[in-house]
Amino acid sequence: MSKPLPLILESPRRGQPPKHWADLTPAQRRESIEAAGHRAFRARQLSAHYFEGLRTDPAEWTDLPETVRASLAEAFMPQLLREVRTQTADDGDTVKTLWRMFDNAMVESVLMRYPDRVTMCVSSQAGCGMACPFCATGQGGLQRNLSQAEIVEQVIDGSRRLKADGDRVNNVVFMGMGEPMANYKAVIGAVRQLVAPNPDGLGMSARGVTVSTVGLVPRMQQLATEGIPVTLALSLHAPDDELRDELVPINTRWNVDEVINAAWEYARQTKRRVSIEYILIRDVNDQAFRADLLAKVLKRRGNWGWVHVNLIPMNPTPGSRWTASRRRDEEEFVRRLRDKGVPVTVRDTRGREIDGACGQLAAHES
Numbered sequence: 001m002s003k004p005l006p007l008i009l010e011s012p013r014r015g016q017p018p019k020h021w022a023d024l025t026p027a028q029r030r031e032s033i034e035a036a037g038h039r040a041f042r043a044r045q046l047s048a049h050y051f052e053g054l055r056t057d058p059a060e061w062t063d064l065p066e067t068v069r070a071s072l073a074e075a076f077m078p079q080l081l082r083e084v085r086t087q088t089a090d091d092g093d094t095v096k097t098l099w100r101m102f103d104n105a106m107v108e109s110v111l112m113r114y115p116d117r118v119t120m121c122v123s124s125q126a127g128c129g130m131a132c133p134f135c136a137t138g139q140g141g142l143q144r145n146l147s148q149a150e151i152v153e154q155v156i157d158g159s160r161r162l163k164a165d166g167d168r169v170n171n172v173v174f175m176g177m178g179e180p181m182a183n184y185k186a187v188i189g190a191v192r193q194l195v196a197p198n199p200d201g202l203g204m205s206a207r208g209v210t211v212s213t214v215g216l217v218p219r220m221q222q223l224a225t226e227g228i229p230v231t232l233a234l235s236l237h238a239p240d241d242e243l244r245d246e247l248v249p250i251n252t253r254w255n256v257d258e259v260i261n262a263a264w265e266y267a268r269q270t271k272r273r274v275s276i277e278y279i280l281i282r283d284v285n286d287q288a289f290r291a292d293l294l295a296k297v298l299k300r301r302g303n304w305g306w307v308h309v310n311l312i313p314m315n316p317t318p319g320s321r322w323t324a325s326r327r328r329d330e331e332e333f334v335r336r337l338r339d340k341g342v343p344v345t346v347r348d349t350r351g352r353e354i355d356g357a358c359g360q361l362a363a364h365e366s
């Protein structure tokens with residue numbers, strides 16, 4: 001096996017993107033507007049344009065004097081994301097966008113329309129430092145943390161795409177590129193903007209937001225104290241330390257027992273059911289005995305109300321030795337969990353033809 005990549009927990013020090021309206025709290029927006037020589041109520045007008053109307057073109061800010069529109073846009077709404085490419089699949093219901101940022105770092109986001117909801121999968125870092133060997137993003141290492149506004153802008157773009165149809169983004173999942181808990185401050189700041197009522201934010205329900213993690217235990221504990229009942233998704237991928245040390249290298253820092261304890265604590269404190277994510281990889285983690293072991297380690301924490309297992313068929317990347325489970329192995333895995341009473345679903349493979357499986361996004365320009 002090739003040498004494991006190093007874990008990178010701290011973002012390399014690089015230039016930061018320009019400050020944006022979505023980086024600021026409502027109080028900071030008022031202060032900034034006044035500091036720029038405008039009346040404080042302009043802050044509310046700008047927020048209404050941005051979060052409610054999804055209007056970033058100053059020509060559309062018709063309730064503001066024409067003389068100030070351009071300077072406000074320049075000061076507070078610099079363009080952070082430049083679209084490089086958009087791919088669609090599933091008859092146009094799945095849209096993946098590749099973005100280039102101010103420093104040429106690239107990230108992706110995916111918009112998925114279902115009959116009853118719209119889910120947006122966003123990236124929280126350019127690259128990822130968690131070095132999971134089966135993940136294309138992990139192989140490139142971490143370039144940098146995204147800013148709060150760079151995260152929010154991905155959702156604003158998705159909402160804008162839906163606007164003409166009268167649709168809106170109902171769910172946001174932090175399962176694109178990056179480990180959200182390694183960029184905690186920006187991720188929590190972005191979540192606050194998603195759930196803040198209009199016009200200060202997008203007015204989404206916290207229940208519609210899912211934050212994933214490979215298991216940065218101190219951050220999981222911190223998330224439980226934020227008072228925002230988001231869904232926590234723990235990417236477990238193996239129920240035993242021996243295999244998880246290899247598949248999810250951060251396990252050498254916080255092991256299976258510790259991450260499951262932290263997940264259980266999160267469920268206990270927030271009363272939100274935790275999702276256990278488990279990518280099924282052929283002959284690696286999909287054996288029947290691992291299904292039994294998974295049930296056992298989850299059950300140790302009490303009845304099933306606190307947890308739900310989400311099995312994810314592997315989305316193979318070209319040239320990778322990791323591939324999807326055989327159908328019969330997947331079915332056996334599910335059957336064994338169900339037999340033990342574990343709530344389990346198999347994630348649909350939405351976007352498979354455009355590499356759109358969350359957590360396996362890779363920003364390659366080809």
Ligand code: SF4
Nearest residue numbers: 128130132135138178
């Ligand atoms: S699976 Fe997730 S945490 Fe692991 S390297 Fe890929 S993006 Fe990072």
